[in-house]
Amino acid sequence: ETGVTQTPRHLVMGMTNKKSLKCEQHLGHNAMYWYKQSAKKPLELMFVYSLEERVENNSVPSRFSPECPNSSHLFLHLHTLQPEDSALYLCASSQDWTGTNEKLFFGSGTQLSVL
Protein backbone atom coordinates (compact mmCIF):
# COMPACT_ATOMS: atom_id res chain seq x y z
CA GLU A 1 0.00 0.00 0.00
CA THR A 2 1.64 3.23 -1.16
CA GLY A 3 -0.84 5.66 0.34
CA VAL A 4 -2.30 6.50 -3.08
CA THR A 5 -5.71 4.98 -3.78
CA GLN A 6 -7.35 4.83 -7.19
CA THR A 7 -10.89 3.86 -8.13
CA PRO A 8 -12.20 2.06 -10.02
CA ARG A 9 -9.59 -0.64 -10.64
CA HIS A 10 -11.18 -1.60 -13.93
CA LEU A 11 -13.45 0.35 -16.26
CA VAL A 12 -15.09 -0.56 -19.53
CA MET A 13 -16.81 2.22 -21.40
CA GLY A 14 -18.28 2.95 -24.76
CA MET A 15 -17.08 5.77 -26.95
CA THR A 16 -20.08 7.93 -26.08
CA ASN A 17 -19.93 7.42 -22.33
CA LYS A 18 -18.77 9.87 -19.69
CA LYS A 19 -16.88 8.49 -16.73
CA SER A 20 -14.46 9.72 -14.08
CA LEU A 21 -11.37 8.24 -12.49
CA LYS A 22 -10.66 9.10 -8.88
CA CYS A 23 -7.40 9.31 -6.98
CA GLU A 24 -6.83 10.05 -3.31
CA GLN A 25 -3.50 10.35 -1.53
CA HIS A 26 -3.02 10.03 2.23
CA LEU A 27 0.62 11.13 2.31
CA GLY A 28 0.27 14.86 2.78
CA HIS A 29 1.89 15.48 -0.59
CA ASN A 30 1.56 18.72 -2.52
CA ALA A 31 1.88 17.42 -6.10
CA MET A 32 -0.33 14.94 -7.93
CA TYR A 33 0.05 13.44 -11.39
CA TRP A 34 -1.84 11.48 -14.03
CA TYR A 35 0.20 9.06 -16.14
CA LYS A 36 -0.89 6.84 -19.02
CA GLN A 37 0.69 3.42 -19.53
CA SER A 38 -0.10 1.74 -22.84
CA ALA A 39 1.08 -1.68 -23.88
CA LYS A 40 4.65 -1.61 -25.21
CA LYS A 41 4.99 2.16 -24.67
CA PRO A 42 6.75 4.11 -21.92
CA LEU A 43 4.84 5.80 -19.15
CA GLU A 44 3.50 9.10 -20.45
CA LEU A 45 2.89 12.10 -18.22
CA MET A 46 -0.54 13.63 -18.80
CA PHE A 47 -1.17 16.25 -16.13
CA VAL A 48 0.46 17.64 -13.02
CA TYR A 49 -1.11 19.60 -10.20
CA SER A 50 0.90 21.40 -7.57
CA LEU A 51 -1.03 22.80 -4.60
CA GLU A 52 -4.25 22.33 -6.57
CA GLU A 53 -2.97 24.37 -9.52
CA ARG A 54 -2.34 22.69 -12.87
CA VAL A 55 1.33 23.16 -13.73
CA GLU A 56 1.67 20.80 -16.65
CA ASN A 57 -0.57 19.68 -19.47
CA ASN A 58 1.43 17.41 -21.71
CA SER A 59 -0.49 18.00 -24.97
CA VAL A 60 -3.35 15.79 -23.86
CA PRO A 61 -6.56 15.77 -25.97
CA SER A 62 -9.47 17.67 -24.51
CA ARG A 63 -11.52 14.48 -24.12
CA PHE A 64 -9.43 14.04 -20.95
CA SER A 65 -10.27 16.67 -18.33
CA PRO A 66 -8.49 16.73 -14.97
CA GLU A 67 -9.80 18.22 -11.76
CA CYS A 68 -8.02 18.79 -8.46
CA PRO A 69 -10.47 20.07 -5.83
CA ASN A 70 -7.90 19.87 -3.00
CA SER A 71 -4.37 18.62 -2.48
CA SER A 72 -5.54 15.11 -1.56
CA HIS A 73 -7.89 14.39 -4.43
CA LEU A 74 -7.44 14.22 -8.18
CA PHE A 75 -9.97 13.27 -10.83
CA LEU A 76 -9.73 12.50 -14.51
CA HIS A 77 -12.99 13.07 -16.36
CA LEU A 78 -13.38 11.08 -19.56
CA HIS A 79 -15.76 11.73 -22.46
CA THR A 80 -16.04 10.58 -26.07
CA LEU A 81 -12.93 8.45 -25.78
CA GLN A 82 -11.43 6.43 -28.60
CA PRO A 83 -10.41 2.76 -28.54
CA GLU A 84 -6.74 3.82 -28.64
CA ASP A 85 -7.27 5.48 -25.25
CA SER A 86 -7.50 2.01 -23.70
CA ALA A 87 -4.61 1.83 -21.25
CA LEU A 88 -3.63 1.73 -17.59
CA TYR A 89 -4.09 5.15 -16.02
CA LEU A 90 -1.86 5.73 -13.05
CA CYS A 91 -2.15 8.43 -10.45
CA ALA A 92 0.96 9.44 -8.53
CA SER A 93 1.94 11.95 -5.89
CA SER A 94 5.16 13.50 -4.65
CA GLN A 95 5.98 15.71 -1.71
CA ASP A 96 6.47 18.74 -3.92
CA TRP A 97 6.68 19.68 -7.59
CA THR A 98 9.98 21.55 -7.39
CA GLY A 99 12.20 19.40 -5.18
CA THR A 100 15.59 18.05 -6.21
CA ASN A 101 14.84 14.35 -6.17
CA GLU A 102 11.11 14.08 -5.85
CA LYS A 103 10.02 10.48 -5.49
CA LEU A 104 6.78 9.43 -7.11
CA PHE A 105 4.34 7.25 -5.22
CA PHE A 106 1.95 5.49 -7.58
CA GLY A 107 -1.55 4.22 -7.07
CA SER A 108 -2.62 0.80 -8.33
CA GLY A 109 -4.06 2.25 -11.51
CA THR A 110 -7.31 2.04 -13.42
CA GLN A 111 -7.30 -0.38 -16.34
CA LEU A 112 -9.51 1.31 -18.93
CA SER A 113 -11.01 -0.39 -21.95
CA VAL A 114 -12.83 1.70 -24.54
CA LEU A 115 -15.14 -0.27 -26.81
Next chain:
Amino acid sequence: QKEVEQNSGPLSVPEGAIASLNCTYSDRGSQSFFWYRQYSGKSPELIMFIYSNGDKEDGRFTAQLNKASQYVSLLIRDSQPSDSATYLCAVKQPDNAGNMLTFGGGTRLMVKP
Protein backbone atom coordinates in the same frame (compact mmCIF):
# COMPACT_ATOMS: atom_id res chain seq x y z
CA GLN B 1 12.98 14.76 -28.52
CA LYS B 2 14.20 13.74 -25.11
CA GLU B 3 14.58 9.97 -25.01
CA VAL B 4 15.31 7.31 -22.47
CA GLU B 5 16.19 3.96 -23.95
CA GLN B 6 16.12 0.54 -22.38
CA ASN B 7 16.39 -2.94 -23.84
CA SER B 8 12.92 -4.43 -23.46
CA GLY B 9 14.29 -7.90 -22.71
CA PRO B 10 13.43 -10.28 -21.29
CA LEU B 11 16.73 -10.50 -19.47
CA SER B 12 16.99 -13.97 -18.01
CA VAL B 13 19.44 -14.71 -15.20
CA PRO B 14 19.77 -17.70 -12.88
CA GLU B 15 19.01 -17.33 -9.20
CA GLY B 16 22.01 -16.00 -7.29
CA ALA B 17 23.56 -14.28 -10.31
CA ILE B 18 24.08 -10.56 -10.86
CA ALA B 19 21.47 -8.92 -13.07
CA SER B 20 22.66 -5.85 -14.97
CA LEU B 21 20.06 -3.46 -16.34
CA ASN B 22 21.09 -0.57 -18.55
CA CYS B 23 19.56 2.72 -19.59
CA THR B 24 20.78 5.48 -21.91
CA TYR B 25 19.42 9.00 -22.17
CA SER B 26 19.68 11.65 -24.81
CA ASP B 27 19.63 14.92 -22.87
CA ARG B 28 23.14 15.64 -21.60
CA GLY B 29 21.82 18.14 -19.08
CA SER B 30 19.67 15.59 -17.23
CA GLN B 31 20.14 15.81 -13.50
CA SER B 32 18.50 12.98 -11.58
CA PHE B 33 17.93 9.37 -12.42
CA PHE B 34 15.48 6.91 -10.94
CA TRP B 35 14.88 3.18 -11.07
CA TYR B 36 11.36 1.92 -10.56
CA ARG B 37 10.28 -1.71 -10.31
CA GLN B 38 6.91 -2.79 -11.67
CA TYR B 39 5.54 -6.25 -11.01
CA SER B 40 3.07 -7.59 -13.54
CA GLY B 41 -0.33 -6.04 -12.96
CA LYS B 42 1.00 -3.70 -10.29
CA SER B 43 2.07 -0.06 -10.15
CA PRO B 44 5.69 1.13 -10.30
CA GLU B 45 7.58 1.51 -7.02
CA LEU B 46 10.80 3.41 -6.51
CA ILE B 47 13.92 1.35 -5.87
CA MET B 48 16.71 3.89 -6.07
CA PHE B 49 17.69 7.30 -7.32
CA ILE B 50 21.11 8.69 -8.17
CA TYR B 51 22.33 12.12 -9.25
CA SER B 52 26.12 12.00 -8.87
CA ASN B 53 28.57 10.17 -11.10
CA GLY B 54 29.68 6.85 -9.69
CA ASP B 55 28.01 4.12 -7.71
CA LYS B 56 25.28 4.19 -5.10
CA GLU B 57 24.55 1.03 -3.14
CA ASP B 58 21.45 0.03 -1.23
CA GLY B 59 21.36 -3.56 -0.07
CA ARG B 60 21.51 -5.87 -3.06
CA PHE B 61 20.98 -2.97 -5.46
CA THR B 62 23.67 -0.72 -6.95
CA ALA B 63 22.92 2.18 -9.25
CA GLN B 64 25.74 3.38 -11.48
CA LEU B 65 25.78 6.73 -13.27
CA ASN B 66 28.12 7.90 -16.01
CA LYS B 67 27.07 11.33 -17.22
CA ALA B 68 29.87 11.58 -19.78
CA SER B 69 28.59 8.48 -21.54
CA GLN B 70 24.95 9.26 -20.71
CA TYR B 71 24.06 5.95 -19.20
CA VAL B 72 22.75 4.73 -15.91
CA SER B 73 22.61 1.13 -14.82
CA LEU B 74 21.14 -0.97 -12.05
CA LEU B 75 22.91 -4.03 -10.70
CA ILE B 76 21.03 -6.58 -8.65
CA ARG B 77 23.30 -8.92 -6.72
CA ASP B 78 22.23 -12.39 -5.60
CA SER B 79 19.14 -12.20 -7.84
CA GLN B 80 16.03 -13.88 -6.47
CA PRO B 81 12.91 -15.10 -8.30
CA SER B 82 11.04 -12.34 -6.45
CA ASP B 83 13.14 -9.81 -8.38
CA SER B 84 11.38 -10.88 -11.59
CA ALA B 85 9.63 -7.72 -12.76
CA THR B 86 9.93 -4.89 -15.25
CA TYR B 87 12.48 -2.25 -14.29
CA LEU B 88 11.78 1.30 -15.45
CA CYS B 89 14.48 3.91 -15.82
CA ALA B 90 13.32 7.50 -15.37
CA VAL B 91 15.26 10.69 -16.01
CA LYS B 92 14.47 14.11 -14.63
CA GLN B 93 14.68 16.74 -17.33
CA PRO B 94 16.75 19.84 -16.70
CA ASP B 95 14.85 22.46 -18.59
CA ASN B 96 12.22 23.36 -16.05
CA ALA B 97 11.96 23.66 -12.31
CA GLY B 98 9.44 20.90 -11.88
CA ASN B 99 9.48 17.17 -11.34
CA MET B 100 9.20 16.18 -15.00
CA LEU B 101 10.33 12.62 -15.52
CA THR B 102 10.82 10.86 -18.83
CA PHE B 103 10.48 7.10 -18.54
CA GLY B 104 12.09 4.40 -20.60
CA GLY B 105 10.05 1.52 -21.88
CA GLY B 106 11.38 -0.82 -19.20
CA THR B 107 13.42 -4.02 -19.13
CA ARG B 108 11.69 -7.23 -18.14
CA LEU B 109 13.85 -9.29 -15.82
CA MET B 110 13.29 -12.99 -15.27
CA VAL B 111 15.19 -14.73 -12.47
CA LYS B 112 15.02 -18.49 -12.86
CA PRO B 113 15.29 -20.80 -9.82
